[in-house]
Amino acid sequence: MESIPTKIVKRDGRVVDFDKRRIENAIRKAMVSVNRYDPDTLSKVMDYVICAINSKYSVEVIPRVEDVQDIVEFALVKYNLYEVAKAYILYRKDRERIRKDKMIILGKDYIDEVDKAFSLNAIRLMASRYLLKDQKGKPVEGPKQVFQRIAVLVAIPDILYDPEVFDKEGNQSKRKVEDFDPVSWAGKTSLGGLKINEHHLRRMKLLYDELNLQGKMRINWRELWGQISKGSFDKYGEKAKAYYNLMVEKKFMPNSPTLFNAGQSSLNFPPVSS
Numbered sequence: 001m002e003s004i005p006t007k008i009v010k011r012d013g014r015v016v017d018f019d020k021r022r023i024e025n026a027i028r029k030a031m032v033s034v035n036r037y038d039p040d041t042l043s044k045v046m047d048y049v050i051c052a053i054n055s056k057y058s059v060e061v062i063p064r065v066e067d068v069q070d071i072v073e074f075a076l077v078k079y080n081l082y083e084v085a086k087a088y089i090l091y092r093k094d095r096e097r098i099r100k101d102k103m104i105i106l107g108k109d110y111i112d113e114v115d116k117a118f119s120l121n122a123i124r125l126m127a128s129r130y131l132l133k134d135q136k137g138k139p140v141e142g143p144k145q146v147f148q149r150i151a152v153l154v155a156i157p158d159i160l161y162d163p164e165v166f167d168k169e170g171n172q173s174k175r176k177v178e179d180f181d182p183v184s185w186a187g188k189t190s191l192g193g194l195k196i197n198e199h200h201l202r203r204m205k206l207l208y209d210e211l212n213l214q215g216k217m218r219i220n221w222r223e224l225w226g227q228i229s230k231g232s233f234d235k236y237g238e239k240a241k242a243y244y245n246l247m248v249e250k251k252f253m254p255n256s257p258t259l260f261n262a263g264q265s266s267l268n269f270p271p272v273s274s
């Protein structure tokens with residue numbers, strides 16, 4: 001017996017996990033749209049679709065998204081669900097149009113999971129107001145990168161105020177200000193899997209130096225950066241990921257200055273209060 005496929009090839013060539021629930025949800029939406037939803041019929045169509053996929057594809061022979069969609073269309077016609085099949089085809093074409101529009105707006109040749117999570121209007125708004133652009137006005141990041149740079153920046157103060165690093169009473173000797181090149185370290189370490197860019201590093205060093213002048217740093221910069229690089233503060237990476245997920249899931253969205261400025265070169269932070 002052949003192994004069932006565990007992966008599927010996306011339109012942009014990426015290979016991702018095969019999830020039959022996505023197929024089922026698409027068929028259900030098509031049924032609901034024409035008032036033909038019936039759980040038993042949906043189950044029969046899904047059984048046929050999965051059986052057809054398993055008979056044609058395997059772990060070694062990976063199906064493409066378009067292949068699976070063609071099988072779904074055939075299954076709907078087989079069960080005389082012509083209205084549902086039409087709705088599914090129209091939905092498929094509409095999704096294709098939206099994908100292409102998003103790619104044009106973002107200047108990309110593929111749409112990632114975060115791009116998909118936001119409506120076309122939301123993508124237009126982010127592109128016009130919040131995405132960083134090059135000198136020609138072309139976006140150099142997508143919504144995913146916006147939320148990543150914000151999440152990392154939010155986590156940086158947590159590291160510097162960690163009890164192992166921060167002395168609330170300010171009883172530490174002021175340490176010598178050390179040179180640090182954020183450009184050379186940019187992208188070489190991360191928090192919670194989110195890359196730390198040069199602007200994050202510049203802000204981190206600035207905050208460290210301010211707290212150091214107040215006698216509140218227990219260790220010197222070289223020691224702190226060494227610990228960060230080794231992952232000693234990865235617990236704050238989990239906080240960064242949690243904050244990132246809140247934004248991606250649209251449960252919370254920071255204000256406009258944060259969306260535009262956080263984690264990029266136009267930062268203008270107030271001094272740290274003593």
